[in-house]
Amino acid sequence: MAKDKSKKVDKNKSTDVDYMSIKEERRISRENRKVMKQFEAVKNRKNVDESEYLAVMKDPNNVVEFDNLHTYFFTDVGVTKAVNGVSFNIPAGKIVGVVGESGCGKSVTSLSLMQLVQGPVGQIVEGSIRYTSSEGKTYDIAKMPREDMRQIRGREIAMIFQEPMTSLNPVFRIGEQLDEALALYKPEYSNEELKNRSIEMLEMVGIADPDKIYRNYPHELSGGMRQRVMIAMALICDPRLIIADEPTTALDVTIQAQILDLLRSVKDKINGSIMLITHDLGVIAEMADYVVVMYAGKVIETGTIREIFKSPKHPYTIGLMRSKPSLSTMNERLYSIPGQVPSPVNLPDYCYFCNRCDFSFDHCEAEYPEMTEFSPTHKAACFLYEERFADRHLDLPALSKAISSGAEAEAARSIPSGFVDLQAILAAESAASAVASESEEA
Amino acid sequence: MGKYIAKRIGLAVIILIGVSLLIYMLSMLMPADYIDNQTAAAVQNGSMTLEDVMRLKELYGLADKSFVGILKGYFTWMTSALSGDLGFSFLYGRPVTSVIGKYVWISFTISLIAYLLQIAISIPMGIKAAVYQYSGYDYSVSVFAMAATSLPSFFLAALLMNVLSIQLGWFPLQGLTTATRIFPAGFTFAKLVDMAWHLVLPIMTLTLLSIGGLMRYTRTNMLEVLNSDYIRTARAKGLSESVVINKHAFRNTLIPLVTTLSGLLPGLFSGAMITETVFAIPGIGYMALRATQQGDIPFVMGYNMFLAILTVTGMLISDLMYVVVDPRVKITK
Numbered sequence: 001m002a003k004d005k006s007k008k009v010d011k012n013k014s015t016d017v018d019y020m021s022i023k024e025e026r027r028i029s030r031e032n033r034k035v036m037k038q039f040e041a042v043k044n045r046k047n048v049d050e051s052e053y054l055a056v057m058k059d060p061n062n063v064v065e066f067d068n069l070h071t072y073f074f075t076d077v078g079v080t081k082a083v084n085g086v087s088f089n090i091p092a093g094k095i096v097g098v099v100g101e102s103g104c105g106k107s108v109t110s111l112s113l114m115q116l117v118q119g120p121v122g123q124i125v126e127g128s129i130r131y132t133s134s135e136g137k138t139y140d141i142a143k144m145p146r147e148d149m150r151q152i153r154g155r156e157i158a159m160i161f162q163e164p165m166t167s168l169n170p171v172f173r174i175g176e177q178l179d180e181a182l183a184l185y186k187p188e189y190s191n192e193e194l195k196n197r198s199i200e201m202l203e204m205v206g207i208a209d210p211d212k213i214y215r216n217y218p219h220e221l222s223g224g225m226r227q228r229v230m231i232a233m234a235l236i237c238d239p240r241l242i243i244a245d246e247p248t249t250a251l252d253v254t255i256q257a258q259i260l261d262l263l264r265s266v267k268d269k270i271n272g273s274i275m276l277i278t279h280d281l282g283v284i285a286e287m288a289d290y291v292v293v294m295y296a297g298k299v300i301e302t303g304t305i306r307e308i309f310k311s312p313k314h315p316y317t318i319g320l321m322r323s324k325p326s327l328s329t330m331n332e333r334l335y336s337i338p339g340q341v342p343s344p345v346n347l348p349d350y351c352y353f354c355n356r357c358d359f360s361f362d363h364c365e366a367e368y369p370e371m372t373e374f375s376p377t378h379k380a381a382c383f384l385y386e387e388r389f390a391d392r393h394l395d396l397p398a399l400s401k402a403i404s405s406g407a408e409a410e411a412a413r414s415i416p417s418g419f420v421d422l423q424a425i426l427a428a429e430s431a432a433s434a435v436a437s438e439s440e441e442a
Numbered sequence: 443m444g445k446y447i448a449k450r451i452g453l454a455v456i457i458l459i460g461v462s463l464l465i466y467m468l469s470m471l472m473p474a475d476y477i478d479n480q481t482a483a484a485v486q487n488g489s490m491t492l493e494d495v496m497r498l499k500e501l502y503g504l505a506d507k508s509f510v511g512i513l514k515g516y517f518t519w520m521t522s523a524l525s526g527d528l529g530f531s532f533l534y535g536r537p538v539t540s541v542i543g544k545y546v547w548i549s550f551t552i553s554l555i556a557y558l559l560q561i562a563i564s565i566p567m568g569i570k571a572a573v574y575q576y577s578g579y580d581y582s583v584s585v586f587a588m589a590a591t592s593l594p595s596f597f598l599a600a601l602l603m604n605v606l607s608i609q610l611g612w613f614p615l616q617g618l619t620t621a622t623r624i625f626p627a628g629f630t631f632a633k634l635v636d637m638a639w640h641l642v643l644p645i646m647t648l649t650l651l652s653i654g655g656l657m658r659y660t661r662t663n664m665l666e667v668l669n670s671d672y673i674r675t676a677r678a679k680g681l682s683e684s685v686v687i688n689k690h691a692f693r694n695t696l697i698p699l700v701t702t703l704s705g706l707l708p709g710l711f712s713g714a715m716i717t718e719t720v721f722a723i724p725g726i727g728y729m730a731l732r733a734t735q736q737g738d739i740p741f742v743m744g745y746n747m748f749l750a751i752l753t754v755t756g757m758l759i760s761d762l763m764y765v766v767v768d769p770r771v772k773i774t775k
């Protein structure tokens with residue numbers, strides 16, 4: 001019902017967003033208030049029977065399944081469709097990288113999973129987020145009342161944010177903020193035990209002087225140190241899933257590498273999954289097992305790291321790869337995808353990438369493309385690969401020869417963060433095949 | 443820290459010197475002073491000549507209105523003010539310091555009670571309005587606060603007098619004690635009750651006038667804090683909403699509130715001129731208004747200097763409170 005309403009808002013609006021009469025603005029804000037109130041009421045219910053939000057996983061190996069998630073912001077200029085039908089899975093024990101230009105809905109997707117979308121303006125209006133807890137029960141987080149969601153935050157799913165400088169409360173000491181998180185999880189602990197465990201965690205994330213840091217205020221630490229503290233805080237309750245939303249974007253390059261190393265070692269320790277959000281393909285190449293590429297609130301390509309780096313399909317994914325600096329293209333001008341992301345308030349009803357796509361053809365403006373499957377794990381939403389257009393012999397986008405002939409997942413892992421080094425990928429690829437043929441001979 | 447305070451006090455002294463010079467000049471330039479007012483009738487009926495008036499003025503140092511004359515007068519005033527002597531009030535016939543010392547306490551009592559009520563009412567209201575932003579509560583509280591703040595004090599006072607005193611007869615209309623009752627000298631409980639009864643309406647007026655501003659201030663600050671990243675972190679940890687709001691958010695909202703409110707403390711001594719006058723409460727504000735109307739220059743000077751000192755002290759306290767409540771603020775100089 002809410003969705004119908006928001007659609008109506010869009011249709012009634014003149015095509016020119018810049019001009020909006022006061023009357024229209026009032027009507028939008030009145031309708032928004034009504035919709036927001038309904039959603040808030042549902043979320044604030046108490047003593048809801050668990051059966052209302054129990055769900056069943058499509059694949060029991062997954063920890064999280066996003067299924068057609070829609071998260072909208074009911075703002076005064078209209079409905080912002082920040083997340084507009086996102087589906088992907090996070091398998092147990094894997095790192096899933098989510099990439100895309102800034103503003104394409106990565107953060108809102110992850111905040112939806114934590115039920116932390118800025119209310120009452122932001123609401124999950126449709127779809128489900130299935131999550132299997134450590135007790136083996138599967139919940140639909142999109143339907144979960146706020147009160148019950150608290151049991152999942154922190155102890156089941158923890159989050160590391162982009163801005164370490166502002167993510168810690170400035171008026172409490174580091175120790176207090178860590179103890180507080182742990183106390184929720186281990187209410188039986190004494191203050192002494194809480195403190196010992198917190199200091200242990202600080203040590204684990206590579207803080208040299210944990211006793212001192214424990215007593216410090218956040219402003220007394222550097223950005224890198226604060227991010228370490230945030231990681232310690234995320235780990236302190238042994239979560240099954242860690243969401244890292246651009247954990248290194250705000251840091252210096254050298255510190256970035258350290259924090260990524262830390263995250264990788266963390267993953268081995270907790271034996272859980274990580275949802276790693278970034279706009280940096282280099283970081284993805286280094287860390288992720290699976291890649292989800294987002295554009296304007298939708299997933300446009302998913303695949304294993306090998307599939308995405310070796311044979312990216314969607315013109316946007318290829319554009320992203322071409323726009324990364326690399327050794328082999330060092331002397332050339334850096335490529336950037338021309339044009340801009342469409343406004344999430346006025347999305348077209350055809351391929352969102354159309355206005356920027358070098359390969360678009362007549363049908364691209366007719367409807368929004370469905371996902372085409374290339375392998376059980378690899379899918380992309382682009383008409384170029386649909387069966388029905390096969391006889392038109394369309395030009396297909398491809399990485400330059402050097403890239404497309406290489407790019408194995410293992411090779412990708414050895415890429416230093418910050419850029420995709422195509423030469424290294426190539427070298428590692430040939431080495432890998434040499435090893436493979438040797439072992440075959442033996 | 444000690445060095446910082448010393449520096450700030452030095453600065454305050456400079457400000458006070460500037461302020462006193464300004465007030466002195468303005469007072470001297472008032473079109474009619476106390477002597478003009480007192481002798482106007484006598485001059486009119488001829489029992490006094492203008493020369494007599496000038497002689498009187500000469501005697502009180504009010505005759506020379508040239509720039510140099512005013513400066514000379516200022517230095518004379520300043521020298522004695524530094525030794526604690528603010529001169530003699532024409533109107534009240536007593537030293538200015540003793541008039542202030544006598545009437546300031548009733549003003550302070552009224553203001554202090556109104557101040558405490560204001561804090562107790564508007565801070566919880568502002569926080570609730572921020573937490574339930576856009577709710578019915580938020581809108582109605584905002585409208586009420588805006589309405590109460592925008593009413594002029596004399597109007598609100600007259601409204602309360604009309605309804606609660608004249609029509610309903612719940613509270614006395616004016617004054618500090620019932621004029622028709624005679625109380626024995628010294629302190630008695632009956633007298634205290636009678637005074638308290640008389641102070642209800644003035645205190646209500648002052649409280650109603652101030653809660654709007656403080657409520658809006660609390661709401662704005664709380665909203666800003668609630669939108670900050672560390673509140674999202676607190677929620678992400680799984681803390682309950684009450685801990686998030688009452689501990690993490692409130693502790694941060696407290697920083698601007700404590701500094702602003704502590705800065706207002708000295709101002710409690712300054713008196714509420716209009717409200718005291720409307721209710722005929724003999725507080726310092728009421729006395730000052732009368733003195734100003736009569737052109738009682740020594741009292742006007744003394745009272746305004748008193749206000750200036752209170753204001754400067756308030757600013758100093760406010761700055762120092764920052765160091766106390768915000769761990770990020772450190773004094774390095």
Ligand SMILES: Nc1ncnc2c1ncn2[C@@H]1O[C@H](COP(=O)(O)OP(=O)(O)O)[C@@H](O)[C@H]1O
Nearest residue numbers: 073080082102103104105106107108109118344
């Ligand atoms: N609190 C908010 N209010 C309104 N719109 C928002 C809010 N937060 C995010 N958005 C919108 O959602 C879209 C996606 O944002 P986000 O998920 O933060 O992008 P990113 O991929 O860079 O993390 C943006 O276009 C933004 O306009």
Ligand code: SF4
Nearest residue numbers: 351357360364382383
């Ligand atoms: S569907 Fe058309 S416009 Fe969209 S990405 Fe594919 S080719 Fe480009």
Ligand SMILES: [Mg+2]
Nearest residue numbers: 106107245246
């Ligand atoms: Mg983001």
